[in-house]
Amino acid sequence: MVPVDDHERAKAFEQIVLPHLDAAYNLARWLTGNDHDAHDVAQEASLRAFKYFGSFRGDNARAWLLSIVRNSFHTWLRKNRPAEKTVEMTDETLDIEDPSARAEAVNPQFADADAVRRAIAELPVDFREMVILREMEGFSYKEIAELADVPIGTVMSRLARARKLLLKSLTAAFKPGDPR
Amino acid sequence: MNCQQAKPLIGPYADGELEAATILEVEKHIRDCSACALEWRNLKSLKKALTQDALYFTAPTELRRRIEAELPSPRREVHRGLARPVWNWNWLTTMTSGAFAVCLALLLLVVQSRPSAEQQLAQEVVSSHVRSLMGSHVLDVASTDQHTVKPWFNGKVDFSPPVKDLAAAGFPLTGGRLDYLGGRAVAALVFQRNKHIINVFVWPAREADCNPAPRKPLQGYHLIHWSAGGMTFWAISDLNEKELMEFAQDLAANKTVNP
Numbered sequence: 001m002v003p004v005d006d007h008e009r010a011k012a013f014e015q016i017v018l019p020h021l022d023a024a025y026n027l028a029r030w031l032t033g034n035d036h037d038a039h040d041v042a043q044e045a046s047l048r049a050f051k052y053f054g055s056f057r058g059d060n061a062r063a064w065l066l067s068i069v070r071n072s073f074h075t076w077l078r079k080n081r082p083a084e085k086t087v088e089m090t091d092e093t094l095d096i097e098d099p100s101a102r103a104e105a106v107n108p109q110f111a112d113a114d115a116v117r118r119a120i121a122e123l124p125v126d127f128r129e130m131v132i133l134r135e136m137e138g139f140s141y142k143e144i145a146e147l148a149d150v151p152i153g154t155v156m157s158r159l160a161r162a163r164k165l166l167l168k169s170l171t172a173a174f175k176p177g178d179p180r
Numbered sequence: 181m182n183c184q185q186a187k188p189l190i191g192p193y194a195d196g197e198l199e200a201a202t203i204l205e206v207e208k209h210i211r212d213c214s215a216c217a218l219e220w221r222n223l224k225s226l227k228k229a230l231t232q233d234a235l236y237f238t239a240p241t242e243l244r245r246r247i248e249a250e251l252p253s254p255r256r257e258v259h260r261g262l263a264r265p266v267w268n269w270n271w272l273t274t275m276t277s278g279a280f281a282v283c284l285a286l287l288l289l290v291v292q293s294r295p296s297a298e299q300q301l302a303q304e305v306v307s308s309h310v311r312s313l314m315g316s317h318v319l320d321v322a323s324t325d326q327h328t329v330k331p332w333f334n335g336k337v338d339f340s341p342p343v344k345d346l347a348a349a350g351f352p353l354t355g356g357r358l359d360y361l362g363g364r365a366v367a368a369l370v371f372q373r374n375k376h377i378i379n380v381f382v383w384p385a386r387e388a389d390c391n392p393a394p395r396k397p398l399q400g401y402h403l404i405h406w407s408a409g410g411m412t413f414w415a416i417s418d419l420n421e422k423e424l425m426e427f428a429q430d431l432a433a434n435k436t437v438n439p
Contacts, residue, residue, distance in 0.1 A: 006252040007252050009252075010251040010252045013251065014248070014251070014314075015307075015310055015314075016399050016400075018244075018247070018248075019310050019313055019314065020400065020418070021239045021243070021244060021247070022236075022237075022238045022239050022375070023418075024239070025237055025238065025239035025240070025243060026236055026237045026238070026239075029237040030237070035240075038237070039240065039242075039243055042239065042243060043243060043246060043247060046247045047247065047250055050250075050251060059396070059397055059398055059399060059400070060397060060399075060400045061399050061400040062400040062418060063400065064400075110225050110226065110228070110229040111229065111232075113232055113234035113235060116229045116230065116232070116235060117234075117235060120230070120235070131230060134195065135227060135230040135231055136230065136231065136235065136236055136374075136375075138376070138419055138420035138423060139420065140195075140197065140420065140422075141192075141195070141197055156191070156192065159191060159195075160188070160191050163191060163223065163226060166226055166230075167222055167223075167226055170226070170229070
């Protein structure tokens with residue numbers, strides 16, 4: 001399906017993969033947390049994608065590109081921020097109080113992009129990526145599981161925890177006097 | 181279904197990941213239980229907050245330029261073909277490889293079943309969609325007003341496409357465009373869902389009415405096809421299939437919204 005000739009391959013790559021560059025950059029930007037590193041990760045991932053384009057067999061170029069962005073990000077993370085806490089410590093041990101038991105979350109905080117942005121940025125990175133892939137990219141649980149190479153159950157539990165944390169920080173931000 | 185069973189299902193319910201039978205049970209529980217109803221409302225507001233456009237980072241032009249510069253470009257190496265000594269083979273080699281090429285072509289013809297007309301059309305729909313996104317030529321007429329978009333097509337195509345704004349359903353109309361598909365001029369209506377652009381190609385059809393149904397995704401794009409009132413419709417987007425299906429059903433429903 002992917003042409004062998006370099007130039008034909010570049011043309012096909014521009015038509016099939018590069019239209020998803022925004023998605024690649026958005027994911028890289030949310031994972032790294034800043035423009036400069038997002039630029040590096042997205043560029044590295046795109047060039048890696050071109051290198052391996054010959055082996056692309058699927059019909060979902062966006063999911064394929066984003067899985068490469070994830071890999072590039074984790075390589076970058078090991079090199080640049082070896083101390084970053086990933087999910088091992090948070091996935092099972094974090095016990096989150098159920099925020100919805102207390103408050104109606106329909107409040108102005110939810111429409112405030114800055115507050116939402118801060119709340120997402122505060123999430124552990126493995127929870128954060130589930131939110132990006134589900135809410136911003138609209139992938140199904142199955143697609144996310146394949147893309148991130150984790151079981152569907154993990155996708156669901158991380159997404160549920162991410163949402164609880166987001167609700168908690170958004171409702172807490174709205175009611176500063178509320179004890180945590 | 182009690183709270184303990186319902187709670188872990190509220191997220192998957194909001195994400196459209198449950199079976200029809202379970203959906204009914206969850207909905208019934210939410211109607212009866214105020215705590216779960218609150219959780220459901222909070223989750224809906226949260227999902228809405230997370231999909232606002234302002235949170236989506238788009239790739240800087242500089243990044244796009246740098247990546248394209250790293251790819252082999254046909255423009256920079258137009259002399260490539262001339263450098264190759266194609267014609268100094270002896271005639272026997274030429275004849276043999278020619279015959280071989282013909283055999284191979286015949287074999288491929290037999291082995292590869294030809295794509296159906298619909299598959300070809302679906303591929304064309306994808307190409308048109310991608311072209312519209314790449315060349316920043318999504319719109320010929322930019323308007324969220326169906327009464328501006330619909331008359332714009334007068335005199336440009338030999339039919340009048342049904343146009344309606346679905347802003348209330350979360351799919352605002354952004355405009356229209358003239359496009360070319362399956363050997364004819366067609367109307368392209370452009371809608372948006374958050375950052376996702378939806379192209380709907382419309383032209384008069386000689387086929388029986390059929391309801392919106394998803395086609396096999398191509399190159400990461402979801403496609404939905406339907407026919408109604410003598411028109412054929414193809415909706416395409418990188419939006420997930422569930423939401424695109426909602427969109428198609430909204431657009432297909434009550435299609436007689438006319439100026």
